[in-house]
Amino acid sequence: MNWIYLLIGVYGMAMAGIFLYSLVQGHLLWQFLKVAGHHREQPVINENDWPRVTVQLPIYNEKYVVERLLDAVAALDYPAGKLEIQVLDDSTDETTLIIRQKLSEYPHLDRRHIQRTSRQGFKAGALKEGLKTAKGEFIAIFDADFVPDKLFLRKTIPYFADKKTGMVQTRWTHLNKNYSLLTRLQAFALDAHFLVEQVGRNAQHAFINFNGTAGVWRKTCILDAGNWEADTLTEDLDLSYRAQKSGWGFLYLPEVASPAELPPVMSALKSQQYRWTKGGAECARKHLWSVLSAGFPLKTKVHATAHLLNSTIFMAILTVSLLSVPIWVLGNMDLLPPWMWDYGYLFMIGFVIISLVYFVANSYEEKKWHRKLFQFIWHLPLFLAVSMGMALHNSIAVWEGLTGKKTPFIRTPKFNLSQSNSNWKSNRYLNFNLPVSTYVEGGMALLFTVLVAVSFVSGLFILLPFHLFLAVGYGLVFLMSYRSRLRAKT
Incomplete structure (x- = not known):
């Protein structure tokens, strides 16, 4: 027995x-529920005082969506002379030619097409390479399947008035939510993360994470936290924990929507899920003990443990x-x-x-x-x-x-x-x-x-x-x- x-x-x-x-x-x-419906007062910036921003677009073989992305980024409403666009292109197919042709349509933009000789470090390596020459005080990042709102920067940059704020994340919404049952179920799950989980953690000053895209970093925060590292599959979660352990504050803005595409086929979803779940486990292996042994409040440790081990x-x-x-x-x-x-x-x-x-x-x-x-x-x-x-x-x-x-x-x-x-x-x-x-x-x-x-x-x-x-x-x-x-x- x-x-x-x-x-x-x-x-x-x-x-x-x-x-x-x-x-x-x-x-x-x-x-x-304690904070739902509360109005957030956006800080006001004088038109002449907007800081310089670099928009980084990490791209690898994205022939189907790269034109849509570049058109959306080119339409961003931001003061002239204060916006730089970096296309971090690791592509090995005709995506590179598509990028060159599309960028030629926007000669008025301050844009750079950066190509590496190898994909060392993958996305983290590309972001780190671009950061070396980025002119911006702030770094906005968009993956290839996103279509940022033209007012994205005007809705996010003002919140960096607090010098302790290192990153501002916005809420993903879904371009193809109703395409199929599979996309509807993905939206069903992601909406819980981008409303209840992110808002719930941020409301009590627990650790939240940059979601890899549709967010803005203070450049000095990235560098102070040790820059991008490629030893996990979720470089976004890794840098988020290193930055917050170093004392930087993060802010989540559910009222700012950033539309993106959901994988419409199971093989693509499994690829995404594999990277997210394995990367989360790698970050738990890397960060959990240091969070638990530090002097953070008990509720912060509890939610960080649940977050890293979810x-x-x-x-x-x-x-x-x-x-x-x-x-x-x-x-x-x-x-x-x-x-x-x-x-x-x-x-x-x-x-x-x-x-x-x-x-x-x-x-x-x-x-x-x-x-x-x-x-x-x-x-x-x-x-x-x-x-x-x-x-x-x-x-x-x-x-x-x-x-x-x-x-x-x-x-x-x-x-x-x-x-x-x-x-x-x-x-x-x-x-x-x-x-x-x-x-x-x-x-x-x-x-x-x-x-x-x-x-x-x-x-x-x-x-x-x-x-x-x-x-x-x-x-x-x-x-x-x-x-x-x-x-x-x-």
Whole structure:
């Protein structure tokens, strides 16, 4: 019987981790609601006193979106002579020619087309190279799939009036949110981060992160924090923690929207998720102990721990998923202690908290909230299922990050699906090779589908809702992955 209690112990610890995650999310929701709706007074700058700004555009093989980006940046409303544009071009295809032709259309701009002889350091290396010659006191950064508002700089730069402010981040919005179910579910998740999480952390002066794009840095802050480093896959999160540990303040502006494109195909989403989750784990390995051992307030340490380790939630979900199979067998054989089921209500509380976080995030700006309620009832179960279905893929990334395994920076393919031709199949940057893990996801979908069927046939309904979510989640992730490969061949 000892092995049964060992099994219960591991299962319980994983469930406890998920429950603690929900409590932290609940606290962020509470902090968000405390400040939601408060009007922020923007500092006033005399027209002659606007500082010099450098806009950095890190580009690597972005033929589909680079013209759109350059047109948007060229339209930025900022005092003449105070704006410099750096196109940090590491491309190896015709993107470079497209950039040259597009820049020639804007001879009035102070623009530089910077090309390196190698991609050493990837995005971090390109940003660092550009910083060497940047004229601006402030550095605005946009990835290739963003379309910044023309007033972006006028809405962000004034907040650097506080000399302790090192970075200002704005909220991502979505150009192609309604393109497909996959993009709607991504928007569902990202809106929670860019409203509840970022606002909730910033409201209590906890660590927040630069999201890699659509933000502005004080140049001296970057240099004081040690400049860009490429030893993690999330150079943005890494520099954010180094800067805040050095005493710089960060500001988040949810009222400033920065539109961007969501990956419309599962292979591109998995590439993005792999980099984000592995990079987050690498930053936890690099920064967590130094944050915990420093003299920060307890709440700052708690939220920094949850922030740096948030990708480990996928490892907890994967553990609970796999162990639920023997738990299901033992439960149906009456070999589990009765008290085990008495704590189930705690995890229902966690589910309610997570549901509230996502409901608030996705209905906050909707005046007719009841309309959002119906969408929410449809999207929440699908989002939770697909998140569970991504647990295997993301757990592999987290494990590699925590154990120090190094892999190259793989950027997310961009599409520009706002064009009349919205077919992504011809995108040359997509990788349609299916790793072994994709077939394992298919096997997991089959396993949990069988368990659901057996539960209905036998009338043994222990863990049925959980296994149903897993069957749907792994099934959708596998089918979307495999279907993208089939569609690419047609």
